[in-house]
Amino acid sequence: MVADTEAVLKTTNLNVFYGYSLAVREVSLDIFKNKVVAFIGPSGCGKSTVLRCFNRMNDLIPNARIDGKITFKGSDIYADKVDPTDLRCRIGMVFQKPNPFPKSIYENIAFGARLNGFKGDMDELVEISLKKAVLWDEIKDQLMQSGLALSGGQQQRLCIARTIAVKPEVILMDEPCAALDPISTLKIEELIHELKQQYTIVIVTHNMQQALRVSDFTAFYNAEATNKKEKVGYLAEYDKTEVIFQAPTQETTKDYVSGRFG
Numbered sequence: 001m002v003a004d005t006e007a008v009l010k011t012t013n014l015n016v017f018y019g020y021s022l023a024v025r026e027v028s029l030d031i032f033k034n035k036v037v038a039f040i041g042p043s044g045c046g047k048s049t050v051l052r053c054f055n056r057m058n059d060l061i062p063n064a065r066i067d068g069k070i071t072f073k074g075s076d077i078y079a080d081k082v083d084p085t086d087l088r089c090r091i092g093m094v095f096q097k098p099n100p101f102p103k104s105i106y107e108n109i110a111f112g113a114r115l116n117g118f119k120g121d122m123d124e125l126v127e128i129s130l131k132k133a134v135l136w137d138e139i140k141d142q143l144m145q146s147g148l149a150l151s152g153g154q155q156q157r158l159c160i161a162r163t164i165a166v167k168p169e170v171i172l173m174d175e176p177c178a179a180l181d182p183i184s185t186l187k188i189e190e191l192i193h194e195l196k197q198q199y200t201i202v203i204v205t206h207n208m209q210q211a212l213r214v215s216d217f218t219a220f221y222n223a224e225a226t227n228k229k230e231k232v233g234y235l236a237e238y239d240k241t242e243v244i245f246q247a248p249t250q251e252t253t254k255d256y257v258s259g260r261f262g
C-alpha cells in the first residue's frame, strides 16, 4: 500500500498465542508516520492483542507469546537488547477506561516524567502537555486537585497529556472513547486530529463513524474457526480508510462497515 510517509512500525507474519491457543494469526501491516490507523472488527478478533504487541504490553500477560517480527524504525522491538520500559515511553498507550493516578493533576504528569529522568522545567512540561491535550484552559487553576475529581472526558485527556509528557513517537489508543459521552468523544477526536501533526496514532474503535472521522488508514480484523474449532483472529483487509468504507475488496469488510455483519 502506498503512503506519503515512511512506515514507523512494520509487522511481519505476527502470530500471538495465549498459552497453547492462537489468538491472532499472520498479521502483516505497516503503520505510517504521522497518520492515524483505526483497528476495527468484531469482538475477540485480536485488535487489542495486536495493539498491545506494539509496545510489548503483552509481555505483562502471563502465557502471552508471539512469533513473527515487529520493527520500530527499523529495529526489532522484541530483540534482547530492547528495554520494554524505554519502548513504552516511545510508544505510549491510552486505555479504554481513563486511569489517572490517584494524585494531583500536576503529579499525574510530573510523576512519569520524573521516573523517566526528566530534569527540565517541570511546570513548563506540565503546561505544555496539558495544552497539547487541550485540557489546560479548563483546569489551569486547579492543578493541585486530584486527577480523579475530573469528569471522564477530562480524565481521558489527562491520561493523553501524561502519555505525551514522556515524548512518545507513537500513541496507541484502545477504545479511548468507549467510556465517554458524545461531547467528550468529539473532543478526543478533535484532539487526535491535532496530535497527528506530531505523532503516529493507532486507535481501536467499535465506532465506524469514529474510524471514518479520525483515521487515514483502517485495518479490518475478523475471526474464523479453524479445524480445531477455535476462532482465530486475522487481518482481513487493510487500506486507506476511504477504500475500506467505500470500495473494500472483501465482501466481509463491506458487510461489516455497512452494519450487515454476523
Ligand SMILES: Nc1ncnc2c1ncn2[C@@H]1O[C@H](COP(=O)(O)OP(=O)(O)OP(=O)(O)O)[C@@H](O)[C@H]1O
Pocket (backbone or CB within 6 Å): 018, 023, 041, 042, 043, 044, 045, 046, 047, 048, 049, 050, 061, 233
Ligand atoms: N489475557 C488473555 N488471556 C487469554 N486469552 C486472551 C487474553 N486476552 C485476549 N485473549 C483472547 O484473544 C482473542 C483476541 O482478544 P482481543 O481482546 O485481542 O480481541 P479484541 O478484538 O480486542 O476484542 P474486543 O473488541 O472485544 O475488545 C480472544 O479470543 C480472547 O479471548
Ligand SMILES: [Mg+2]
Pocket (backbone or CB within 6 Å): 047, 048, 049, 174, 204
Ligand atoms: Mg479489545
